[in-house]
Amino acid sequence: MDLHILDHRLRVTSISKNGLVNFTHPLIKLLFLRNRTRCKFFSLTETPENYTVVLDEEGFKELQPSEHLQVESSTWLPLNVVSNGNASSSSQAVGVTKIAKSVIAPLAQQHVSVFMLSTYQTDYILVREKDMSVVISTLEEEFSIYKEVGGESVPVHSQDVFNGLQKNAIQPTVHPVLIPQNQFCVMSLDPDTLPSIATTLIDVLFYSSRFPADLLFTSSSGELWRMVRIGGHPLGFDECGIVAQISQPLADSDISAYYISTFSFDHALVPEEDIVSVTDMLQHQRKDPATS
Amino acid sequence: MDLHILDHRLRVTSISKNGLVNFTHPLIKLLFLRNRTRCKFFSLTETPENYTVVLDEEGFKELQPSEHLQVESSTWLPLNVVSNGNASSSSQAVGVTKIAKSVIAPLAQQHVSVFMLSTYQTDYILVREKDMSVVISTLEEEFSIYKEVGGESVPVHSQDVFNGLQKNAIQPTVHPVLIPQNQFCVMSLDPDTLPSIATTLIDVLFYSSRFPADLLFTSSSGELWRMVRIGGHPLGFDECGIVAQISQPLADSDISAYYISTFSFDHALVPEEDIVSVTDMLQHQRKDPATS
Numbered sequence: 001m002d003l004h005i006l007d008h009r010l011r012v013t014s015i016s017k018n019g020l021v022n023f024t025h026p027l028i029k030l031l032f033l034r035n036r037t038r039c040k041f042f043s044l045t046e047t048p049e050n051y052t053v054v055l056d057e058e059g060f061k062e063l064q065p066s067e068h069l070q071v072e073s074s075t076w077l078p079l080n081v082v083s084n085g086n087a088s089s090s091s092q093a094v095g096v097t098k099i100a101k102s103v104i105a106p107l108a109q110q111h112v113s114v115f116m117l118s119t120y121q122t123d124y125i126l127v128r129e130k131d132m133s134v135v136i137s138t139l140e141e142e143f144s145i146y147k148e149v150g151g152e153s154v155p156v157h158s159q160d161v162f163n164g165l166q167k168n169a170i171q172p173t174v175h176p177v178l179i180p181q182n183q184f185c186v187m188s189l190d191p192d193t194l195p196s197i198a199t200t201l202i203d204v205l206f207y208s209s210r211f212p213a214d215l216l217f218t219s220s221s222g223e224l225w226r227m228v229r230i231g232g233h234p235l236g237f238d239e240c241g242i243v244a245q246i247s248q249p250l251a252d253s254d255i256s257a258y259y260i261s262t263f264s265f266d267h268a269l270v271p272e273e274d275i276v277s278v279t280d281m282l283q284h285q286r287k288d289p290a291t292s
Numbered sequence: 293m294d295l296h297i298l299d300h301r302l303r304v305t306s307i308s309k310n311g312l313v314n315f316t317h318p319l320i321k322l323l324f325l326r327n328r329t330r331c332k333f334f335s336l337t338e339t340p341e342n343y344t345v346v347l348d349e350e351g352f353k354e355l356q357p358s359e360h361l362q363v364e365s366s367t368w369l370p371l372n373v374v375s376n377g378n379a380s381s382s383s384q385a386v387g388v389t390k391i392a393k394s395v396i397a398p399l400a401q402q403h404v405s406v407f408m409l410s411t412y413q414t415d416y417i418l419v420r421e422k423d424m425s426v427v428i429s430t431l432e433e434e435f436s437i438y439k440e441v442g443g444e445s446v447p448v449h450s451q452d453v454f455n456g457l458q459k460n461a462i463q464p465t466v467h468p469v470l471i472p473q474n475q476f477c478v479m480s481l482d483p484d485t486l487p488s489i490a491t492t493l494i495d496v497l498f499y500s501s502r503f504p505a506d507l508l509f510t511s512s513s514g515e516l517w518r519m520v521r522i523g524g525h526p527l528g529f530d531e532c533g534i535v536a537q538i539s540q541p542l543a544d545s546d547i548s549a550y551y552i553s554t555f556s557f558d559h560a561l562v563p564e565e566d567i568v569s570v571t572d573m574l575q576h577q578r579k580d581p582a583t584s
Contacts, residue, residue, distance in 0.1 A: 025316040029499055032491045036499050198494075199324045199487040207321055207328050 001102065002082045003143035004153065008041040008056045010126060012072040012115060012237070014263035015051040019068020024206055026062040030055065031205075032198050034191075037062060041078070043117055045262050046205070049234075052262040054117060054126070070263065072237055076115060076126040079103070079135070084144070093251070096123050096259040096268075100247035102142050108244035110138045116243055116266070118258035120188035126261075133159060175242065176232040177282050184225040184269055186258060225258070226275040228282065231265040242266055249281045293394065294374045295435035296445065300333040300348045302418060304364040304407060304529070306555035307343040311360020316498055318354040322347065323497075324490050326483075329354060333370070335409055337554050338497070341526075344554035346409060346418070362555065364529055368407060368418040371395070371427070376436070385543070388415055388551040388560075392539035394434050400536035402430045408535055408558070410550035412480035418553075425451060467534065468524040469574050476517040476561055478550060517550070518567040520574065523557040534558055541573045 015023055030042050039059030045052045053063070054076075063069060081099050095118050096104065103125060107114055112134055115126040127135050136145055137158040146153040189197075230242060243259060246268055250257050255278060258269040270278045307315055322334050331351030337344045345355070346368075355361060373391050387410050388396065395417060399406055404426055407418040419427050428437055429450040438445040481489075522534060535551060538560055542549050547570060550561040562570050 021317045024320065025313045025498065028316065028320070028494060033495050033499055036495070195491040196488060198491045202320060202490075203325050203328070206317065207325055 001143050002084045003103075003139055003145045004080045004082055005132070005145065005147045005156070006041075006078045006080055006124075007148040007150070008078055009129070010041060010054055010056055010076040010078060011060045012074075012076060012126075012263065013053045013055070013060070013063065014070040015053060016068040017050060019066060020051055020206065022066060022068060023063065026064075027053075027205075028202065030059055030062060031201070032194065044205075045260060047262050047264065047267075049262075049264045052264075054115075072263070074237070075129045077129055077132060078117075079125040079127060080122055081125075081143070093254050093256040095257045096243065096247050097251050097255060097257050099123065099125070100244070100251035103139065104244045104247050106138050106142070107135065108241040110134050111240050112138070113238055113240050114243055115237070115261045116259040118260055118269075120186055123259070173239065174245070174286055175230050175235070176286075178229040179275070179279060180227055180229070182227060183272060184227060186223070186225060186269065224272040225269040226272050226278075228268040228270065228278065229265050230268065234264040235266060245285070246282070249285070250278070253277065253281070293435050294376045295395075295431055295437045296372045296374055297424070297437065297439045297448070298333075298370045298372055298416075299440040299442070300370055301421070302333060302346055302348055302368040302370060303352045304366075304368060304418075304555065305345045305347070305352070305355065306362040307345060308360040309342060311358060312343055312498065314358060314360060315355065318356075319345075319497075320494065322351055322354060323493070324486065336497070337552060339554050339556065339559075341554075341556040344556075346407075364555070366529070367421045369421050369424060370409075371417040371419060372414055373417075373435070385546050385548040387549045388535065388539050389543050389547060389549050391415060391417070392536070392543035395431065396536045396539050398430050398434070399427065400533040402426050403532050404430070405530055405532050406535055407529070407553040408551040410552055410561075412478055415551070465531065466537070466578055467522050467527070468578075470521040471567070471571060472519055472521070474519060475564060476519060478515070478517060478561065516564040517561040518564050518570075520560040520562065520570065521557050522560065526556040527558060537577070538574070541577070542570070545569065545573070 020027075027044070029036050030039055031044070037059060039056055039062070041054070041056045042059055043052075043054040055063075057075075060071075081103065096116060104114070107125075107127070112127055112131045117124040117126065136156060139145060140158055145156050147156045148154075194201075228246065230246065235242060243261075243266065247257065247259070250268075250270070253274075255274045256271055260267045260269070312319075319336070321328050322331055323336070329351060331348055331354070333346070333348045334351055335344075335346040347355075349367075373395065388408060396406070399417075399419070404419055404423045409416040409418065428448060431437060432450055437448050439448045440446075486493075520538065522538065527534060535553075535558065539549065539551070542560075542562070545566075547566045548563055552559045552561070
């Protein structure tokens with residue numbers, strides 16, 4: 001498997017609920033008028049707490065300082081795992097489950113904090129720029145690592161000589177989880193069709209307090225997903241092993257999962273059909289953390 | 293011919309060029325998400341000077357006070373002329389030309405200031421609420437006048453007894469005109485198709501300094517129009533006879549014209565094929581005002 005360090009320097013920000021209207025102008029540009037900005041990576045996630053916006057430095061310039069805007073101080077670089085046809089796997093699972101053992105667990109063991117952005121197509125594992133040498137050292141045994149530079153894939157190797165990697169046992173805090181009843185669809189949209197649903201999306205994002213009941217999006221697979229929200233209070237950005245804690249048992253059971261970090265909490269999406277066993281799994285963890 | 297006083301109480305406002313970004317949120321709602329507001333009348337005109345927004349009181353509530361927002365103090369009521377099948381006319385002209393002698397000239401003679409909004413379909417003649425009794429007295433000889441109230445057309449008659457109307461001679465200031473080279477298209481859009489061009493319109497209105505050259509709109513008639521901008525300095529809202537001054541000679545020559553008032557200047561659109569004779573006409577006026 002290949003691991004690519006993508007050519008985007010990212011910032012993680014939060015816009016308050018009340019503050020979104022002040023950012024209507026730049027956000028509409030970043031969402032719908034991509035040719036008017038140099039922004040090449042943009043993610044917007046709405047949760048009850050806030051709006052989490054993850055975007056590259058070019059996009060970040062569009063956001064004016066404001067009491068409504070919080071900015072995490074690091075620069076984050078996105079990692080992406082690409083199958084190179086060499087690895088075979090019997091796993092049918094999609095999402096972060098596929099990389100739980102090869103990426104998530106090792107990084108947690110090396111105390112590297114990750115910020116996850118799963119998408120329909122792939123998972124972006126964001127790591128802090130300052131952690132990159134540890135990331136490379138940690139993962140180069142399992143992966144061929146490349147850095148994307150100006151469209152080219154440049155092989156990279158660790159600069160440091162380790163006397164073996166410390167495999168620290170993960171004894172992370174077991175965070176409370178919340179499993180709402182909401183059903184989720186995960187969809188992909190061709191960028192060319194985005195204009196045709198612009199007013200609908202603008203309406204939902206900027207002008208409504210709840211997703212309209214009559215809004216029909218067809219999910220080709222018909223799959224529904226359920227959410228596991230992780231964290232009783234905002235998690236911060238320094239704790240490691242949170243993703244590992246949930247993705248390990250999911251990987252053991254070959255259960256697909258998307259994972260979306262936000263400014264306050266983390267969120268795992270699992271197939272509706274698996275929510276009972278996932279719930280059992282998580283209850284088990286919280287009764288006896290030592291066995292997880 | 294019937295004259296309808298429409299059931300909208302309108303405000304005339306101006307947003308500065310630099311200030312538009314602050315109004316992105318309410319303007320997008322008013323333009324594209326009509327079911328989220330009670331606003332039933334909305335007009336946005338961009339000129340080099342500013343953005344003129346004419347809207348009803350419900351829409352006006354959406355605009356927050358700002359140093360970038362100027363508001364003319366009156367409430368304006370829109371008049372609309374509707375053919376009732378009784379009047380025959382040999383005139384082929386469209387737009388304000390059709391009502392030049394029946395509405396524009398008489399109101400000017402009675403010192404009633406008008407604010408014109410021509411559209412593809414019809415012309416809205418805005419008059420101040422405080423002038424309405426004079427308007428009714430002036431026009432009821434020529435028109436059956438109705439007030440729209442809750443969807444019903446209620447006949448109205450003048451309350452005042454005039455000893456004949458004073459027919460004041462119009463001796464207005466002859467304002468300088470500017471005739472730019474720009475060619476204009478006048479188009480009508482079915483409201484149902486508005487979402488499909490939303491991102492294009494949003495782009496043009498909020499994010500570009502000039503209309504994109506590659507933006508293709510098909511004009512079914514292929515007609516092109518030229519503009520006559522009236523006023524060397526902002527006209528204000530009290531002077532009467534400005535519209536009359538240009539629409540009279542146009543009516544005499546049966547030349548179509550759309551007329552759009554804005555916060556600063558007035559604008560007449562005439563067919564490209566008539567611009568030479570219109571230019572001559574206006575030059576003639578400015579050499580010898582007494583003959584116009």
